[in-house]
Amino acid sequence: MVLYAPTANSNSVAETAIFYMLYCSRNFKKVQALYKTDYMTAKMKIEKHELGGKTLGLIGVGNIGGRVAKKAVFGFDMKVIAFDPYAKELPDYIQRAESREEVFKNADYVSLHIPATPETEKSIGAKEFDLMKPTAYLINTSRGALVDEPALIEALENHQIAGAGLDVQETEPPKADNPLYTLDNVILTPHMGWKGLETRQRLVSILAGNVKGFLEGTPVNVVS
Numbered sequence: 001m002v003l004y005a006p007t008a009n010s011n012s013v014a015e016t017a018i019f020y021m022l023y024c025s026r027n028f029k030k031v032q033a034l035y036k037t038d039y040m041t042a043k044m045k046i047e048k049h050e051l052g053g054k055t056l057g058l059i060g061v062g063n064i065g066g067r068v069a070k071k072a073v074f075g076f077d078m079k080v081i082a083f084d085p086y087a088k089e090l091p092d093y094i095q096r097a098e099s100r101e102e103v104f105k106n107a108d109y110v111s112l113h114i115p116a117t118p119e120t121e122k123s124i125g126a127k128e129f130d131l132m133k134p135t136a137y138l139i140n141t142s143r144g145a146l147v148d149e150p151a152l153i154e155a156l157e158n159h160q161i162a163g164a165g166l167d168v169q170e171t172e173p174p175k176a177d178n179p180l181y182t183l184d185n186v187i188l189t190p191h192m193g194w195k196g197l198e199t200r201q202r203l204v205s206i207l208a209g210n211v212k213g214f215l216e217g218t219p220v221n222v223v224s
Contacts, residue, residue, distance in 0.1 A: 001214065001219060001222060002222070002223040003207075003210040003211075003214065003219060003220070003221050003222055003223065004210075004221055004223055005202075005203050005206040005207055005210070005221065006063060006221060007063050007202075007206075008199060008202045008203040008206055009193075009194035009195075009199045009202075009203070010063040010064045010067055011067060011198075011199075012193060012194055012195070012196045012198070012199045013064045013141050013193040013194050014064050014067035014068045014071060015071070016141050016167055016189075016192075016193035017064075017068045017111050017113075017139050017141045017165075017193070018068065018071050018072065018075070018076075019165075020137075020139045020141070020165025020167070020187060021051055021056070021072075021109050021111075021137070021139060021165070022051065023165060023187055024109070024137045024139075024162070024163050024164075024165055024187070025048065025049045025050065025051055025054075025137075026048045026049070027046045027047060027048055028187075029184055029185070029186075029187055030042075030046050030184055030185075031046050031048075033184065034046070051072070051076040051077075051078055052076055052077040052078065053077065053078070053079075054078055054079070054108040054109065055078065055079045055080070055081060055106055055107050055108050055109075056068070056069070056072045056078045056079070056080045056081075056107060056108070056109050056111060057080075057081050057082070057083075057097070057103035057104065057106065057107025057108075057109065057110045057111070058080065058081070058082035058083070058084070058094075058103070058110075058111055058113060059082075059083055059084075059100060059103060059110065059111070059112050059113065059114055059124075060082075060083075060084050060112065060113035060114035060142070061082045061084040061087045061090060061094065061113070062084075062087075062113060064113050064141070064142075065082065065084070065111070065113035066091075068111055068113065069082065069091075069093070069094050070091075070093075073093045073094075074093075079095070080093065080094045080095065081094070081095045081096075081097045081102070081103055081106060081107065082094050082095070082096060082097060082103070083096075083097040083098075083099060083100045083102065083103045100128070101131055104128045104131040104132050105131045105132070107132075107133075107136060108133065108135065108136050108137070109136065109137050109139055110128075110132065110136065110137070110138050110139065111139040111140075111141070112124065112138075112139065112140045112141070112142045112146055112147075113141075113142055114142060114146065115142070115143065116142075116143035116145040116146055120145075120146055121145045121146065122145070122146070122147070122148045123146060124138070124146050124147045124148065124152075125147070125148030125151040125152075126148065126151040126154075126155070129151060129152070129155040129160055129161055130160075132160075132161050133161075133162075134159065134160065134161065134162065135162050136161055136162055137161065137162050137163050137164060137165065138152070138161060138163075138164040138165075138166075139164070139165045140164070140165070140166050140167065140168055141167045141168065141193045142168060143168055144166075144168040144169040144170045144171070144172065145170065147170070149169070149170040149180075152164065153179050153180060153183075156180075156183050156185055156186055157179065157183065159185070162185065163185035163186055163187075164185070164186045164187075165186070165187045166180070166186060166187065166188050166189070167189045167190075167191055167192065167193040168191050169188065169191075172190070172191055173190060174188070206221065
């Protein structure tokens with residue numbers, strides 16, 4: 001019997017996705033780069049936006065994607081559309097998209113929440129970036145293998161899309177000469193979205209409950 005902890009890191013990763021949207025919406029990387037040398041430009045001339053009223057597009061609405069949607073709607077007054085052929089039911093505050101293309105075409109922020117499988121690897125590429133608004137951002141807290149990284153770099157360099165927030169990359173860490181390091185419209189973090197004190201505490205608690213249930217003959221969180 002194999003037991004697992006399905007929701008241990010869900011909230012932490014969901015919060016990270018929201019953090020990236022806030023970071024991108026305020027062009028914080030550009031602001032931070034200019035803050036010391038050109039305070040007034042950083043303050044007045046770098047374009048900044050609110051999340052309220054914007055559309056969040058989700059690819060995948062599982063444990064994490066569902067939490068991101070709830071935080072976006074009730075915390076930031078965003079509209080949420082989502083594509084997930086495996087989700088039988090969605091809450092009424094999530095609009096179901098009929099296709100992935102619909103999400104990429106209409107969202108101001110596209111957030112990925114699907115596993116890396118042979119079917120999904122490099123499934124986000126030039127075609128999807130062509131569909132996105134030039135003001136839209138890609139958020140990836142899932143798996144780097146989902147994205148065709150050279151196509152993403154080209155889209156970012158050409159300002160085909162506004163930017164990206166990436167907690168995961170194709171190679172972790174990226175090679176030293178990876179252009180992602182030098183672009184001012186992308187934020188990179190070291191696959192840390194899942195990591196937090198509360199996450200570890202929750203993980204230990206769930207695992208302890210798994211062991212207790214198994215020993216008592218009432219196992220929970222069983223991998224079928």
